Amino acid sequence: MNTYEEKYAKTKEKQLVLWKEMVHRVFGENQNDLIKITDRNQIIEILNAVGTDEADNHTFLPTSGGLDLHGATASHEEGRIELTFEGRTTYIVNPDSLTFHQVGEDPEWWYFRLNTKPFKASGVYEETTPVEQVFESELDKEVSWSMSYYGEEVLELEAGVYVDYAVREIGHLGYDEYGNSIPLPDSARTVHRGINGGSYAIFSKYALYNRVSSTYDARHNKVSDDEFRVYINNIVNSLNKK
Structure with a gap:
């Protein structure tokens, strides 16, 4: 193992501990292997906790690619929320639910999924026949x-x-x-403005899922919440057999 790999391994170990601790702080005694939140204020509170914690995260977008979440707040658009990402990138989304999935005992595979609904375009860009x-x-x-x-x-x-x-x-x-x-x-x-809706998957920034380039194809948004959990669970089971 070279110097970079050693440093990365140590940082990953520390970050996964922080990720686990962050989840415990967010949910406390209510932590379960599957939690679903639909209250907008609670969704904002949890996402803001995730985005501002010292446990680094990486968020996979509904289209492709990913960004680090830095926080969340209520939007001036009624019923919607603002997600602030790295580089001061702001997304306005229409939340449906936030789910937390504790897959296995390793926090590397514990993730959040924000499910959002479509909403009306601003009208700035004209629709054409x-x-x-x-x-x-x-x-x-x-x-x-x-x-x-x-x-x-x-x-x-x-x-x-x-x-x-x-x-x-x-x-x-x-x-x-x-x-x-x-x-x-x-x-x-x-x-x-995320007018098309879609889901955002949030993992620890040091999770193995983030290091596989093919996962940036928004596969999490091509299946349901339950189907994606099964997909992650199958990965964990396969890795445990090796």
């Missing part, structure tokens, strides 16, 4: 495809006020009557 799609520009087609797959990326000027994300690239809101550019407000931020 099949006939209109024939005349779309390549940029329009790219935006339409992106929304159907990833959701809706917009620039939020203030709470609930959205404009095309491209305005961020332009750097201003147009010009006033004197020809001076109108600056973006200090509150402007990029927001990803």
Whole structure:
């Protein structure tokens, strides 16, 4: 084992202990091998605890790829929540439930799954009919495809006020009557609205699941909550036989 591997192994051992302790703090005496929460405030409280804990996490997105969760809060959009990821990336989602799965005794395979529901688009990007799609520009087609797959990326000027994300690239809101550019407000931020719904799987950042590149294909979102648990359980059983 080289120096990097030794250092990684020690860090992993420490992080998995922290992950286990974090779960115990979150659920206390109510910890079970399967827990389901539907109350929005409780979901926010737990996700915020996970995101701010010294136990590092990694969250697999509903489309593909993953980000480290840093926290959660109530959204200004009624009934929804905001997830804050690394790089100040913000997702607005419509929560359905948060489940915790304690698969086996090794916290490496203990994970959370946030299940979210679709919700209405902001209206910033116009929906087109099949006939209109024939005349779309390549940029329009790219935006339409992106929304159907990833959701809706917009620039939020203030709470609930959205404009095309491209305005961020332009750097201003147009010009006033004197020809001076109108600056973006200090509150402007990029927001990803998860209008298509889907699930987010949260593991310890040092879990083996995160080190396998093929798991970043959003396979957790292609099956039900129960089916994904069976999938993880089968992996654990296979590893235990070796």
